[in-house]
Each structure stands twice: as structure tokens, then as C-alpha cells.
Amino acid sequence: MGKDEAISVGSWIRIDPLWPGIWRVSRILSDFDELRWNLDKPVTQSHRSILFCDRIVNDNWKQSFNTRSCEISLVGLLNAEDSSQLKSLLSKDLQLQEAFEKYQSLPHPIDLIANVPFGGMSEEIAGQFTSACDEILRSRIDAGLTVDELLELLKHRGLLGYQSVHPKQVSLQFTCVDHEVRAKKFVFRKYRLRSG
Numbered sequence: 001m002g003k004d005e006a007i008s009v010g011s012w013i014r015i016d017p018l019w020p021g022i023w024r025v026s027r028i029l030s031d032f033d034e035l036r037w038n039l040d041k042p043v044t045q046s047h048r049s050i051l052f053c054d055r056i057v058n059d060n061w062k063q064s065f066n067t068r069s070c071e072i073s074l075v076g077l078l079n080a081e082d083s084s085q086l087k088s089l090l091s092k093d094l095q096l097q098e099a100f101e102k103y104q105s106l107p108h109p110i111d112l113i114a115n116v117p118f119g120g121m122s123e124e125i126a127g128q129f130t131s132a133c134d135e136i137l138r139s140r141i142d143a144g145l146t147v148d149e150l151l152e153l154l155k156h157r158g159l160l161g162y163q164s165v166h167p168k169q170v171s172l173q174f175t176c177v178d179h180e181v182r183a184k185k186f187v188f189r190k191y192r193l194r195s196g
Contacts, residue, residue, distance in 0.1 A: 007051070007077060008025065009027065012024055012078045012083065013078065014078060015074055016076075018070065019066075019070075021058040021066075022055065022057050022086055023054060023056070023075075024100075026052050026053060028052075028072070029051075029179055030046070032045075033046065033184045034046045035186060037147065037163070038151075039152070039155070039160075045184070048073075049071070049072040051069060051070055051071075051072050052069045052110060052179075053068055053069070053075075054066070054108070055067075055068070061085065063100075065099075065103045067110065069179070107178075109177060111177055112176035113173060113176075114147075114173070114175075115171045116163060116171060117168040118163055118165065118169060118171065119162060119165040119168040119169045120162055120165030121162050129170055130193055132157055132159060133159070133191070136156070137191050141188065144180070144188065144189050146182070146186065171194045172193060173191065173192050173193070173194050174190070175188060175191070
């Protein structure tokens with residue numbers, strides 16, 4: 001695979017064997033803190049870079065638009081043969097080139113989803129869990145909450161002690177829309193409860 005420092009926005013890459021075809025890097029996310037779902041654990045700055053990529057053609061060199069994200073260590077720059085074939089294809093097929101440019105100009109958000117399990121609750125607490133979460137999250141989540149802010153709200157409401165306790169009764173699923181980051185922390189703007 002290619003060297004990380006050679007890959008930038010606009011680079012043509014392969015993500016073999018994960019996803020076949022030829023991809024173009026549209027965004028690189030780095031300099032963020034890893035998620036921590038325990039306030040007692042230290043904040044850890046990530047050493048990873050996440051690439052957001054759009055596929056133009058599959059391995060048969062046929063149009064196959066798609067959008068994915070992956071860690072930079074999984075990708076490699078095109079070799080000379082692939083680069084030459086792609087250049088030739090784009091010079092001959094202006095319709096493909098225009099369609100791909102249009103595809104790339106549209107938003108294709110890739111959300112970061114986090115599932116946080118809760119369990120070991122009495123029937124009474126389990127019965128109040130949904131309304132308690134709505135009470136502390138519904139009016140605040142639209143503005144965006146970091147993991148630390150979410151955990152502090154759950155702690156203040158007395159729910160954090162049930163996190164990751166077995167048997168699991170419910171999960172809170174948080175969504176960070178398109179991997180939004182604020183001050184190195186992922187920002188979650190949606191939540192829902194999942195039973196079991």
C-alpha cells in the first residue's frame with residue numbers, strides 16, 4: 001500500500017480487498033480524540049486518519065458510484081497501469097467524468113454510530129429509562145453533544161451506573177452525522193433507544 005503522506009484529497013486509490021474498484025479521496029479526517037465511554041478513562045488523541053472516498057468504476061472498469069469511509073492504512077495509491085487506464089478512460093468517456101463530478105458535488109454523509117448498552121435495572125427504573133433519556137437529551141441533542149457531555153447528563157440523571165451492566169436491557173444509539181468534529185471531539189446530534 002502507498003505511504004500515508006502521499007494520499008491527499010483528490011488522490012485516486014484502491015481499497016483492496018475491502019472494496020473493489022477505483023476510488024477518489026474526497027475528505028480526510030485526522031486530529032480527533034478517540035471515543036471514550038467512561039469518564040474515568042483518559043482522553044486519547046487518535047493517531048488514525050479516516051478517509052472518505054467515492055468510487056468511480058468497479059474492477060471491470062464500469063461505472064459504479066459509491067461512497068465509503070475507512071482508515072488510511074487500508075488504502076493504496078493507484079499503480080502506474082491503473083493510473084494510465086483511468087486517465088485514458090476519463091479522456092474518452094466525458095459522460096462518465098461529468099456524471100462522477102456531479103456525484104461528488106452532492107452530499108453523501110457517512111455517519112458515525114455508537115451503541116451504548118445499559119442493563120441491571122429494576123423493572124421500575126427500566127420502565128422509566130425512555131422518559132428519563134428523553135428528558136435529558138431531547139432538548140439538547142440537536143445542538144450537538146460530545147461523548148463527555150452525554151456521559152455527564154446520564155451521570156447527573158443517575159443512569160450511568162447501568163452502563164455496560166449485564167444482562168443488557170436496552171441500548172442508547174447515538175449518531176454523529178457525517179463524522180462531525182468540534183474541538184477534536186465527535187459531536188452527536190441524534191439518539192434513539194434500542195431494546196434488548
